[in-house]
Amino acid sequence: MDLSIGIDIGGTNSPFGIVTREGEVLGKGSVKTRDFKEPEKFADVLSSQIKDALAEIEEPYTIIGIGIGAPNGNHHQGTIEFAPNLPWKGVINLIALFQNHFDVAIHVTNDANAATIGEYVFGKAKNLDNFMVVTLGTGVGSGFFSNGKLIYGHDSFAGELGHTIIVHDGRDCACGRKGCLETYASVTGLLRTAQIMLAKSSSKSMLRDIPTDQLTGKDIGDSASKGDALAVNILDYTAKRLAFSLANAVAITSPEAIFLFGGMARAGDLLLGPLKRYFEDYLLYLYKGKVRIEISALTEQNAAVLGASALVWNETAN
């Protein structure tokens, strides 16, 4: 039995999974990223947990490789480079760290690219040569597939749709610039929109019963589904901004489908409805009616680890 190990290095937790070629997770575990001041120790402890999990597997197996999704993961170099949300500074050589423990091929990429390859190997994008994935969580990530391959770009940092500027002199972004898609279409962006709309309007809304600093994306989705007009407007505004950005991206890679993933995608048709409408409006005539937008097939719990493991299957398939 061939197995791949998927590791999702996150700011808080770093879960792993032992995954079959069919996407079945045979073992899993997790370490707290912030417990480790040194990446060496992190790799030691995580590797020993992985070995414990492997010991539980009763069938004979071969580990084909390890796939790692990480913020600012550099696929070409196998490194993490200057990731703002991790406890380790500078450039971290993940391949070197994990090859101390596992003598197999190790592949690295960023989390959104891992989700994109996950969609290709295990999700709705099977057999699609041209598609994109947009992850709508705390931030906005993206991955572009073209000619049957992920677009890494020359430095491995392609696919930052969240940091395309969609509003001149728009909202301040954590990247230091203004008006990035991420400041509108992430869950954080949604909450910024909610605060602005709550302050600007004086119309009634269930959202006014919730202290501003406790407001969540789920509250907005729930209120909208109960017909709260302001909550519906907040989602509509967000959908419009996202649609604008997606339509511009289509003019570059012309995908046949766009898969949405992450917290915002949970709003389902409340977001998708207006999103698809605005998207068709914004599209250049050449593309109208040709590009479908769907919610990802991967569940949020497993997606990051599946996506990371899919890196391995994708590399061995080529």
Place this chain on the structure above:
Amino acid sequence: MDLSIGIDIGGTNSPFGIVTREGEVLGKGSVKTRDFKEPEKFADVLSSQIKDALAEIEEPYTIIGIGIGAPNGNHHQGTIEFAPNLPWKGVINLIALFQNHFDVAIHVTNDANAATIGEYVFGKAKNLDNFMVVTLGTGVGSGFFSNGKLIYGHDSFAGELGHTIIVHDGRDCACGRKGCLETYASVTGLLRTAQIMLAKSSSKSMLRDIPTDQLTGKDIGDSASKGDALAVNILDYTAKRLAFSLANAVAITSPEAIFLFGGMARAGDLLLGPLKRYFEDYLLYLYKGKVRIEISALTEQNAAVLGASALVWNETAN
């Protein structure tokens, strides 16, 4: 000797060239596109001109294929689809038309994609896996290379950077929408900017000596090079708009170089200077200092035909 035939179908003229693998043009000719109401007749006359030109070649040769660059050229289908500037309506099957005359492989793509492949085969992008070409003429076209291949997209219509929207509710575009890059960064867009700036300001300028409807891109370049402040401002404004769009595109495909081509590129450093400055300002920190912008190595006279012929060499190389 292996030869490729490059044909550039344009709204006014359709030149062709007989090209060696090294990019030497051994024979050429041209027909007037508008003389032909039927595409069949067009293909007949053009093919017979090509055969006449081939008859002049004294060395023994083999024709490897025909490459055709055409507005709305569909690479997957070998067709022209609903090109607004051609005398033929609907879908034209170019492969069928030319295979009546030449029993060789025939490849079709749009003009900007042909220019991009031309840059890859004969120009400054040799051996680059990730780059983009932007053609700044009457319109704005573009082609993206990623993982060593042109991005055609699922329908073969990828690479329409000129029709990404860069200003919400901006200038009316021929595509029916508003604020497309093309309305600012094409030669036509430059002239619109000139008219607006001449009307808005009352400062002295050499440009005021030229009747508005006779003003050309060259006039603006010439005046700017003589230090005319208004002309410099017009180029600066254009450079800023273009820089914004290029920086956003970099966040999608992360190219190592951008090559500019066409009428606007003739302004040289008057455009490139401010363009590079604004571009670096707009870039996400991940990309700063990593992406060079250069003028294409192909001369305008030969580029379209060379690009079309390069389609053949590029397909046979893979």
